Amino acid sequence: MATAVPVEQKWWSGGRSPFNIEYGKLMMWYFLMSDTFTFGAFLISYGTIRFSSNDWPDPNTVFSSFPFMGDTHLPLVFVSLMTFILIMSSVTMVLAVSAGHNNDKAGVMKWMVWTIIGGLAFLSCQAWEWTHLYREGAWWGSNPFLNFGGTKASTNFTNFFFTITGFHGFHVFSGVIINIIMLIMTYLGVFDRRGHYNMIEKAGLYWHFVDLVWVFVFTCFYLF
Amino acid sequence: MENAQVLVHHGHAEPSFSTKTIWRTFWILLIITCTELTIGMFIAPHFHNLKIMFNILYIFLTLIKAFYIIAEFMHLRHELKNLLMTIIVPLFLFLWFIGAFLWDGNSYKNLRNNYDPYKKEQSQIKIDQHEHKTGVKKSGELE
Numbered sequence: 001m002a003t004a005v006p007v008e009q010k011w012w013s014g015g016r017s018p019f020n021i022e023y024g025k026l027m028m029w030y031f032l033m034s035d036t037f038t039f040g041a042f043l044i045s046y047g048t049i050r051f052s053s054n055d056w057p058d059p060n061t062v063f064s065s066f067p068f069m070g071d072t073h074l075p076l077v078f079v080s081l082m083t084f085i086l087i088m089s090s091v092t093m094v095l096a097v098s099a100g101h102n103n104d105k106a107g108v109m110k111w112m113v114w115t116i117i118g119g120l121a122f123l124s125c126q127a128w129e130w131t132h133l134y135r136e137g138a139w140w141g142s143n144p145f146l147n148f149g150g151t152k153a154s155t156n157f158t159n160f161f162f163t164i165t166g167f168h169g170f171h172v173f174s175g176v177i178i179n180i181i182m183l184i185m186t187y188l189g190v191f192d193r194r195g196h197y198n199m200i201e202k203a204g205l206y207w208h209f210v211d212l213v214w215v216f217v218f219t220c221f222y223l224f
Numbered sequence: 225m226e227n228a229q230v231l232v233h234h235g236h237a238e239p240s241f242s243t244k245t246i247w248r249t250f251w252i253l254l255i256i257t258c259t260e261l262t263i264g265m266f267i268a269p270h271f272h273n274l275k276i277m278f279n280i281l282y283i284f285l286t287l288i289k290a291f292y293i294i295a296e297f298m299h300l301r302h303e304l305k306n307l308l309m310t311i312i313v314p315l316f317l318f319l320w321f322i323g324a325f326l327w328d329g330n331s332y333k334n335l336r337n338n339y340d341p342y343k344k345e346q347s348q349i350k351i352d353q354h355e356h357k358t359g360v361k362k363s364g365e366l367e
Binding site: 011018019020021026029033036037040044045047048049050051052053054055059060075076080083084087088090091093094095098146149150151152201204205208209211212215216219222223224 | 242243246247250253254257260261264265269279282283286289290293294296297298299303304306307311314315318321322325326328329330332333336337344347348349350351
């Protein structure tokens with residue numbers, strides 16, 4: 001894993017980046033670490049409350065609707081679609097970064113457009129899910145669903161669900177904004193003049209982080 | 225910007241952003257996700273007493289997905305080992321954090337059920353499904 005480097009090169013002697021990485025990229029990694037801890041704190045508190053509860057709503061019952069399918073019981077199908085969309089947008093983002101490495105401006109723009117579309121599609125799906133749940137009576141402080149065993153459920157379920165998916169959705173939204181800015185900068189030739197597409201790579205790191213968080217949120221709320 | 229010149233351009237033995245690796249990672253992620261969903265939707269509901277085992281399986285599969293996203297999409301596998309460590313070591317400590325708090329939550333539940341029979345009783349009162357649906361309760365009662 002460690003890249004082979006001649007012995008005379010001292011990484012920590014100054015004059016070069018000791019991790020052989022651009023400053024901005026390193027700082028992005030560390031920002032993502034801090035954000036990981038924030039999301040981690042949210043998800044862990046959710047897990048703790050859930051583990052300390054005698055019973056909890058069943059995800060297969062709560063999340064069983066699909067747009068335009070009315071009352072059909074399709075457990076977890078919609079959230080699978082959302083996960084697929086986000087993973088796809090991550091792939092298109094990597095392809096954009098890869099095009100950037102080849103200084104292929106048209107390629108970068110094409111893949112960034114797809115990534116933005118994926119992000120917007122995910123946000124639309126999440127908005128639909130929220131609206132649908134709201135119409136069923138779920139919101140902060142209000143939980144119409146029963147526990148798996150048929151007992152009355154506390155509002156912890158909906159409080160945590162809306163807070164955490166909301167916080168994540170906010171990250172997706174800001175990620176889409178960043179991606180749009182990246183697209184505009186690419187179009188204007190900013191990166192061509194700089195000679196490198198490192199900025200796209202940094203935006204890419206943020207986007208993959210957003211995808212990664214969703215993978216965990218999805219597991220915690222929909223699978224457990 | 226000047227920072228770009230400070231980097232040592234080690235000769236890439238393999239193209240670090242090869243399209244082939246990207247799509248291969250995509251397929252791995254897709255297959256793992258589909259496996260998780262199949263288990264969650266079709267298999268697990270029939271074995272409710274084995275819930276803990278299934279949860280461990282989900283965690284395991286999710287960690288594999290996380291590993292692939294971080295290593296390949298975020299390219300961390302191809303960075304210098306030291307950088308890798310500054311990311312991976314805190315995350316491993318994080319795993320301990322998760323385990324500890326879940327254990328704690330579970331312990332709280334057991335202790336409370338032990339010492340508070342009223343709470344245990346209250347949590348076993350079943351609600352009539354039909355009655356419940358007709359009057360959607362909006363009271364925000366926290367435990």
